[in-house]
Amino acid sequence: MKDRLDVLVCYDVSTVTDDGARRLRRMAKACAAYGQRVQYSTFELKVTPALLERFLQRAQEIMNPQADSLRVYFLRGPREEVVQTYGRDGWTDFEAPLIV
């Protein structure tokens, strides 16, 4: 658990064209494969550097760099200290016991 990075991924995909709508869907799928959605186009990932690389490769293949934007923020510190939430919060700790 220690060698995993807490990362915030935010994307902005231009949906002016049909292709844009498709890029948006694919970007959301790619992010969901690696982490969890915390807001409309914001995902939190807890990944190894290798997994992050794989995600970034996939995301860059999906996006149109002229029209779309992807930002990755590295959370430096334990989540309880660097993240404050207000209102609805569905974040799940995927490293805690998962019993459903």
Place this chain on the structure above:
Amino acid sequence: MTRQLLNTLYVGTEGAHARLENDTVRIELEGERLIAVPLHHLASIVLFGGCTASAALMMRCADDGRAFVLLDRNGRFRARIQGKTSGNCLLRKAHYDAHADPFATLALCRTFVAGKLQNARQVLLRGARDLDAAGRAEAAATVRLAAEAHAEGILRLPEAHTTDEVRGIEGAAAQAYFGAFDLLVTNGRTEFRFGGRSRRPPLDRANALMSFLYALWTNDCVSALEGVGLDPQFGFLHVLRPGRPALALDLVEEFRAVVLDRLALTLINRRQIDADDFEVREGGAVSLTDDGRKKVLGEYQKRKGIEVPHPLFVEKVPLGLLPHVQARLLARHLRGDLEAYPPYMP
């Protein structure tokens, strides 16, 4: 070099369906999403009876080498998905290789016994504190002597050069433990006097209760070992015998005092179990009645739901998952991912 312990997703809600969605596992109940977990977080998925899963999810787990295990409602192992490259045969080879290696075996024997003695010592010390609080200083002193014997045993373990010597240290500590055990049965319940450890058959109610709890937990450990792909019969500390789950018995040792004896003592001291939950058979053998068995099983299941801290996790873990947690740690150690096996020592 230590590597990460990946997580396990346990699905038990009646009617829940587990399916694969891209690279996540999605659990749904009546169309509602219960949880969606990216697969890279999971080393295994465990499904209990009453749940379903899609073939696509099973195939993906098999391809990835992720364990997919089916347990029945009682937690008993029923089946696991074996893929083309499940890695199971490699784990078993590592297991058997370690068993054939006297140094690896000795190290594991020392570790199992160290965990057992440390936990037994804690139970005794806590019992002594309770006796002090009840004004029974002499009894407390006796119990503390037994705890001291355990501390001495632990210190002698690194000097034990054969598994027989390790078993000798364990045996000496067990004598001290059971010698003092009767003092931990408080509340003046004479019908639960502990007259020394007796099994096959148990000769008093306390022994009958403990034997039953040991059997339940041993079964859970067998399921846990099978769930992670280890052979429950190939034990290190316990001698191999056909049909005997020696490795499960090894795994149980660290839990005996701190989980099972403590549960037995709680049931007795809080009067959650009565004398007439037991019957005496011909020859003096004591066992639980059907009603008594149901009662104990209910308390056992309830106890398994209680969350406890684990030295290696930030979050608490339900007690009932400890066998799975420790079995996975043992598998990782045998595979060479962990230098030593860390027993559960709360």
